[in-house]
Amino acid sequence: MFVPRNVDATTMRQINRNSVLETVYLCDPISRIDISRRTGLTKGTVSSLVDELLADSFVLEQGYGDSSGGRKPILLTFNSKAGYTIGIDIQITHVKTVLTDLRGDTMQTWVRHIPAHDPLTPDLLTEILRDQIFTAAAAAPASPHGVLGVGIAFPGIVNFRTGNVFYLPNMGIQDWNVIDAFRDILPFPLFIDNDGNCGAVAAVSRHNVRDLVYINAGIGVGAGLVVGGRLHRGHDGIAGEFGHTTIAAIGMRCNCGNYGCWEQYASEQALRRYLRDQGIPEDQIGTGAELVQQTVRRTEEGDEAARKALAIVGRYLGIGISNVLNALNPELIVVGGTLAQAAPHLESDLRAEIRHRTMAANKRTPIAFASSDIVAEGAARLVVNNTLLRHPLGL
Ligand SMILES: [Zn+2]
DSSP, X not given: OOOOSSOOHHHHHHHHHHHHHHHHHHHOSEEHHHHHHHHXXXXXXXHHHHHHHHHTTSEEEEEEOOOSSSSOOEEEEEOTTSOEEEEEEEOSSEEEEEEEETTOOEEEEEEXXXXXXXXXXXXXXXXXXXXXXXXXXXXXXXXXXXXXXXXXXXXXXXXXXXXXXXXXXXXXXXXXXXXXXXXXXXXSOEEEEEHHHHHHHHHHHHHTOSSEEEEEESSSEEEEXXXXXXXXXXXXXXXXXXXXXXXXXXXXXXTTSOBSBGGGTXXXXXXXXXXXXXXXXXXXXOOTTHHHHHHHHHHHTTOHHHHHHHHHHHHHHHHHHHHHHHHHOOXXXXXXXXXXXXXXXXXXXXXXXXXXXXXXXXXXXXXXXXXXXXXXXXXXXXXXXXXXXXXXXXX
16 A cells, blocks of 8 residues: 555554455455455554444454464454435436435435426525435434435536535536535535446445446436546546537537537437427426436337337437447446436347447446436445545545
8 A cells, every 4th residue: 555655643543444444344254364464554453443443333243254273263344334324416307315324225215306497506405405414314323423424416517625516507506615505504524526426436336346437317418437446537527528529520509518419319308309309299208307207108108209219319328338438448337317217128229339339348348227326325425435435645
């Protein structure tokens, strides 16, 4: 492990403590001696830090491992019920909140719909978030540490370090510092990231891979990249904007000002257009969160126009994902967002495009579809990643 010079003893101990806890978190059940082997810390240091973590209830002793001669080692496990985290996924039409344990398993979910005639302002969003956070916190079971924090996923460009939300397309919010707004309101820390990164964080823990691209296909198309087990944010923190890569040189105008962006062809707004093109009247298309559900229902009832519209979305999703595969050669693609709910009806068209448009092994890259809670769960994981597991120096 690389550690810069001039680190004081307290910070060093915190770094070592988080390394030990992270090792238990990732590898449990595990013995003290195996933690020492994996972290490179001495047996004495590991023993003393484990004692501290046992006293704090973050780690539990659970049974005995195999002995290689001598006494059988006591095995340690991560205590997922030592506290709870709250994760929030903000969408234009609704705000979804989950309460999870420290392993990221969801205990309870809340959805607050946002009326279309009531556009989001920072004040309204603060009110909704405060309400959601305190409702979820009140539902957390009794535990040694209570609620450790809240993570919020935003559908736009944010600075996860400063808490600044620069731009949320289609929402009336710009240059709003969320962490400042909640500093005096919350009794626990708040972390933010964009929805693509939050989805990637949850996907990587669920699928246990090191190279993955998460595609969030909903009102727009966002993405989160995990390269070598770490989020790849790019030089200015805005990597993953695949939704605004051009797939049609002279194409539809996009909200970003460009023409022919992928998200104009493989999003909810694209689905709406394809349904209209297939002759479905506007008032039967469904609004907001119901758009995809209604189209799936029509398809399952044998409606040919709805089936065709979903097939076109699948085709365009496949075209964009082929570009991602050719560029990055990940181990896995995870597709989330509202369009993932239509997976059975768009998957074959999506896969056909990938077979035609990718090179060599990329044709066989597994494509998984995520549940609708994945972004909120990833937001909740920001808390554990940033408080219990991440080194205080951000290593
Ligand atoms: Zn665009």
